[in-house]
Amino acid sequence: MASLNRYAIRRLFQAIPALLVVIVLAFLLIQLSPGDPAWVLAGDNASPEYVEQVRQRYGFDRPLPEQLWLYIKTVASGDLGYSLTYHLPVAKLIADRIPASILLLLAGELLAAIVGTALGAFSAKSHPSALDSALSSITLSLYCMPTFWTGLILILVFSVWTKGFLPASGMYSVPRMHGLAYVFDVLKHMILPSITIFIYNMPTYFRLTRASVFEIMHEDFVTTARFIGINEREVFYRHCLRNAILPSVTMAGLGLGNLLGGALITETVFSWPGIGRLMYDAIFARDFPLAMGILIIGAMTVIVATLVTDIAYAFLDPRIRYSKS
């Protein structure tokens, strides 16, 4: 356990500079964009007084290194600025929208991870067979479907052509219901967007698990297990599958950046009131403080998720914590 703690602490120290780089990148983006950075953050219709105020706050009238330092200090203290369209602190706006996104992502992602991993292992086990080929072809086709298109087709089939069988937009009906009826209402609204996220992510888990089961089935220790007379079932479940699941764990953390992109599109298609939709609205309102804030928070989430999965991985696979120290 001591080695695990050491590993966790070392990874934690690697994560902090990563956060800094993301903040610096956001700063550079503001600097590099055409026009006065104070105007970018104050908005196109801001009064000269407000622009001046923003200039003072971020120190845009001072030398560049000093500006950078001030920006890092401001962001690190949790001050992501003020939204131009909502007239509220960016941090508060993001915090308000996070639960809706988590609800949607968790449902879609969990389903994708479980079904994808199970199908992938099953497919690899039955290889070579027509079933394996069929599963591989179907998941590859799903993998190639653009998320927005999947969403639109689901709306067409389950909402437009079936005369409103399932709701196609929003998170709850208006007027808002109460109690248990509200829960069911939200669940009903969740079906199509979470299926979209499921379709977006399931193939990745499938391909990953299938490939790693293949790889492990040819490893020496599996052959040895067969030779010493362990039955095929146990060889597969205890020796192959347990090791083959590891890449899926990494995927769950590393894939979060992509997942956020998929969530943005899904939330936009279904008007789901989450972070992705907020980003979309921010971009179109040219609300750059809000957009920057979401980018920073998004990257931070991915960094933290990577950190957590790395530690989980080291916990599951002792080779990792020893090899790098």
Place this chain on the structure above:
Amino acid sequence: MTNKGEFGKRLLSLYKLNKSFTIGLSGIILVLIVGLLGNIIAPYDPREFIGKPFEAPCLKHLLGTDNLGRDILSQLLCGTRLTIFLAFGATGISLAIGVILGAIAGYYGQHVDSFLSWFFQITLTIPRLFLAMLLIALFGTDIWVTIVVIGCTIWPSNARLMRAQVLSIKNRPFVQASHIAGVSNIRILIFHIIPNSISAVIANTSLQMAQAVLLEASLSFLGLGDVERITWGQIIYTGKMYMRNAWWTVVFPGLAIILLLLSLHLVGDGFAKFLNPRHEKQAQSKLVAL
């Protein structure tokens, strides 16, 4: 892979063994031909208001018409060229950045490597679509901006592939011989290391193109495409508002995107198998088993 004859033989065996690779390649060739001849074989001018608005697919308009009565088949055919051009452009930029940074990281090693690898890791953590949207919102929706932005967001996987390849090659005798002969580091990098380790990155090209096409389509769908030009994503963006009454405005361009992505992925998978002999052995054993 040093022996040319051996290489050719393996390529041939790949062609024979891997049906999906062949299917993918045929798909790509089809799309390339359409991209080349799109403007000639299109039945109508894609920008002209040729029929009634929202005509369902019929003999006159095989894939129907959009809200302004423009022929969707013609739009699709003419949009192919730009989609391909964009895919090549963005992939080229990604290739250049990835190869240079990856080669430097792998070749110089030590602190340079740990710094650059750490940097690659961070760039992978930034949500790609968020970054691309923000960049386009800041710098404009022009198609050239889109190409550069996509190229600048998809390079990290190339850099990592290149780095790994360079690491495995830099201690080979021919590189050491160049060192002893007094060849400068830059020369070794450009003339010996990069040409000998670029194959993995080239093989990754088809997957990178798939990413570029998907990213462009997503950006266009979100309304961040170049409205002056016709791309597949742009057709869906226009169509989605009228989707409830005219499904064909959305369904067909989507199918075109899927066809291209599927072909690119099949070819990418085939290349990956080709470069990894271990997979090939499995394929051969599969053939024996059959």
